[in-house]
Amino acid sequence: MKRALSDLLLGARLSLSGGRTSWWRMGLTALGIGIGVGLLLVGASLPTAVQAREQRASDNFPYVKADEPPRIYFVDWNTDYRSQAVVGRFVRPGEGDPALPPGVPALPRDGEIYLSPALADLLASPEGAELRPRFPQKVVGTLGEAGVVAPDDLRFVAGSASVPDDKYNAFHGFGGREEEPASPDPILTMLVVVGLVVLLAPVLVFVATAARTGGADRDRRLAALRLIGTAAHRTRMIAAGETLVGSLGGLVAGFGFFLLSRTVVEKIDLLGLTVFASDLWPSPWLVVPVVLGVPAAAVVTALVAMRRTVVEPLGVVRRGTPARKRLWWRLLPIALGVALLATQTGLLAEDDGTVSTMALLLGISGMLIGGPLVLAWVIERMVLKVSGGPPAWQLAVRRLQLDSGTAARVVGGVAVVLAGVVALQSMLIGTASRVVTSPPPTTDQGAVTVYIEPGDPAATDRLAAELPRLDGVRSVESARNIQFDEGSEKTVPAIVGDCEGLLRRTALPSCVDGRVYDVRYAGEASRPVPRPGTTLDLDGQSWRVPDYEVVRLPDGSPARDGLFITLGALDGLTVPNDGGLRLLAEVDPAKPGLIDEIRNTAAPLEWRVAVGYTGETGRSAREDRFAGLQRALLAGSILTLLLAGASLLVQSAEQLRERRRPLAVLAASGVPKAVLARSLLVQNALPLVPALLVGIGVGSGVSALLLGIIDEPFALDWAGVGLLSAASVVVVLGVTAATLPALNRATGALGLRAE
Structure with missing residues (x-):
């Protein structure tokens, strides 16, 4: 162990004293590893x-103490603006010192408002001009980080003296979420596991590829070590020490990239996903494996890379014809992955099923990592059968025939990215049918509903009169919420309107003026509805309940239930305007x-009014989590694809540096630089074809096995x-x-210089 450590340190010293070329090689290695580490x-x-994020959401949740007077009254309210949700609270102080919502230094008074930074920026921009009339209050500050969940949240806290001081709006403080945490959703948990493997497996491949950068440039130094009597196995350990320096530099660069990303992360919106810089800190128990694993992986990769390299005093036998790659052991990881995933088939056919997380991790990892191994064999067989063609084609093919392993490693990362994202997209398609259960709107999308809470009859009547005057509003029907008094402190809620309005807002098969309809869901327990002939009181007016028709709604119907009364059934009674009003425009x-x-x-009307399209259905919490997870996974896929491009760029630059003399000789011999540039393009593009095929094939296989776990049919997003x-x-x-400038420098006369 002591000798191995000594050899590693010697290799590190040699790499640091190797001159400009050695520093350039280490810089490329550190850059490639640094991107992956970041x-x-x-x-x-x-x-x-x-x-x-969950903690801030919990901190904004109110709590109530039964033995203390309320310290704050508030009403939650939301609106939409160009498909963006704007949420907030209208507040008024309670007794004693008012409880402050998170993120505000003082409770806003009537007519004052605190805006989130994103909402303040939107209202101040030309894009928010149509939203400003909804917030006529005086802006007295911005919400702090504790008052919002994400940097792009459109939130507010406004003071309003109209907030009622009833028990439904009375609270004592914030941060008191007491309900038990929900059990993990098996479908969403499976998506998280798949996403983590899919996004991190390519990173590990890129780190391993970067660790092998510049292996050919060490040949002369390794030969010199053998010439002075160093044993062959010690020479390999010294070479691994040189790679270790680059990996340590990559760790430093990776932390630098990570810290740089924290300075701009709040301004980056990837598919609707944003985070605060203060939230972006890695967990220590996850940092330790990265810090220890990356250098260890670099050393192991370097030793594996030299397992077939013979270091002799007169040179390194690397440039001869390499041994043919064998296929059988390259299929083992894929076979193991298929076997592990097959053991989980059908376990999540029901929502209450369970699946082995370890089997998922190992199975998906085995198939994804096995893809590049098979790809190396495929590329070698493909280039050996290619011959002829124009000069650029022949130069590229000959280079690949001499060293197909490097090309396979470079495009192997692209294949892993493609396989992972194909599997991920198929999983998102398959699980959407299990998670997104809201029925599509079935009513007229040209209809808008406006519900006005009771409390300000004058403002309600004013809005009802202004709405029909708006350009584009064709007609307005109204229905009021009323409450009958049945005696003994019992009330009977009902909705009163004309037949046209009731038919458009309910699932009634037909409507006749003068009739009453009791609409309820199928299988619902009997609700206490007064019997026909019962006398009720409506604001001092007597009303006798006529015979009514019971209408059953199918389970899951978006239509509302309740007691619906046509105007003709009221026998000329005056409908009071102090109840809630529903307008259908x-x-x-x-x-x-x-x-x-x-x-x-x-x-x-502030919090008293809610406007929405008829037929819209709210998403469940599970659907919201699925939508957020979908955005996060797609954003991660974009980052991983960008990482593939960065890794490919680093490896291409290193190949040009290693081949600068042959390229300079070709240029000096009369080969046009355009031919060399086209050969470089073919050299990068030709291995990409089997990489795409292998990536799609492996990704399809992974997705088929994963969809079998949830018992969903195989579906491939061909557009994706x-x-x-x-x-x-x-x-x-x-x-x-991007590498053409480096090619131009490599083919110059200085490339012929020998040191």
Whole structure:
């Protein structure tokens, strides 16, 4: 052990004293590893970021103490603006010292408001012009980080003297979430496991590839070591020590990239996902494996890379014809992965099923890592059968025939990315049918509902009169919420309107003026509805309940239930206007901005009004988590694809540096630089074809096995596959274009110089 450590340190000293060439090689190695380490640290920060978001959400949850007077009254309210949700609270102080919502230094008074930074920026920009009328209050400050969940949250806390001081709005403080945490959702947990493996497996491949950068440039130094009597096995350990220096530099660079990303992370919006810089700190128990594992992986990779290299005093036998790659052992990881995933088939066919997380991790990892191993064999067999063609083609093919392993390692990362994202997309498609259960809207999308809470009859009547005057509003029907008094402190809620309005807002098969309808869901327990002939009191007026028709709604129907009374059934009774009012407006769907204009018209009513499209259904918490997870996974896929491009660029630059003399000789012999540039493009693009095929094949296999676990039919997003394949081609073209300046320098006369 002591001798091995001594050999590693000697290799490190030799690499540090190797001159400009050695420093350049170590810099490329450190850059490649640093990019991977930076992404690993970002991945290690995700648990901390998720925990911080959940903690802020919990801190904003109110609590009640039964034995103390309320310290704050508030009403939650939300609106939409151009498909963005704007949420907030209207507050008023309670007794004693008021409880402060998180993120505000003092409770806003009536007519004052605190805005989140994102909402303040939106209102101050031209894009927020149509939203400003909904917030006429005086802005007295911005919400702190504790008052929002994410940097792009559109939130506010406004003071309003109209908030009722009843028991439904009375609270004593914030941060008192007491309900038991929900048990982990097996489908979403499976998606998280798949996403982590898919996003981190390519990073490990890139780190291993970067650790082998510049192996050919060490040949002369290794031969010199053998000449002075160093044993062959010690020479390999010394070579691994040189790689160790680059990996340690990569660790430093990776932490630098990570710290740099924290300075701009709040300004980055990847598919709607943003985090605070303070949330992006890796968990210590995840940092330790990265810090220890990356150098260890670099040393092991270097030793494996030299297992077939014979270091002799007169040179290194590396440039001769390499031994043919064997296929059988390259299929073992894939076979192991298939076997492990097959053992989980059907275990999540029901939502209450369980699955082995370790089997998922090892199974997916085995198949993804086995892909590049098989790809190396495929590329070798492919280039051996290629011959002829134009000069650029022949130069590229000959280079690949001499060293197909390097090309396979470079595009192997692209294959892993493609396989992982194909599997991930298929999983998202398959699980969506299990998670997203909200039925699509079935009512007229040209209809807008406006519900007004009771409390200000004058403002309610004013809005009801202004709404029909808006350009684009074709008609407005109204229905009021009323409460009958049955005696003994019993009340009977009901909705009163004309037949046209009731038919459009309910699932009634038909409507006749003068009738009453009791709408309830199928299988619902009998609700206490007064019997026909019962006399009720409505604001001092007597009303006798007529015969009514019971209408059963199917389970899951988005239509509302309740007691619906046509105007003719009231026998001329006057409907009081102190109850809630529902307005149904038929609007022109082709008129842009009309819904925002309606919301702005209703803005003076503050929390008392809610505007929405008829037929819209709210998403469940499970659907919200699925949507957030989907955005996070797609954002991670984009980052991983960018990492593939960066790794390919580093490896291409290193290959040009190693081949500068042959390239300079070719240019001096009369080969045009355009031919050399095209050969470089072919050299990068030709291995990409089998990489795409292997990536799609492995990804399809992984997705088929994973969908079998949840008992969903195999579905492949061919549009997504085509887009990812095209993106991979664009990455190769971009990398080739980026290396053209280095090619121009390598083919200059200085490239002929011998040291």
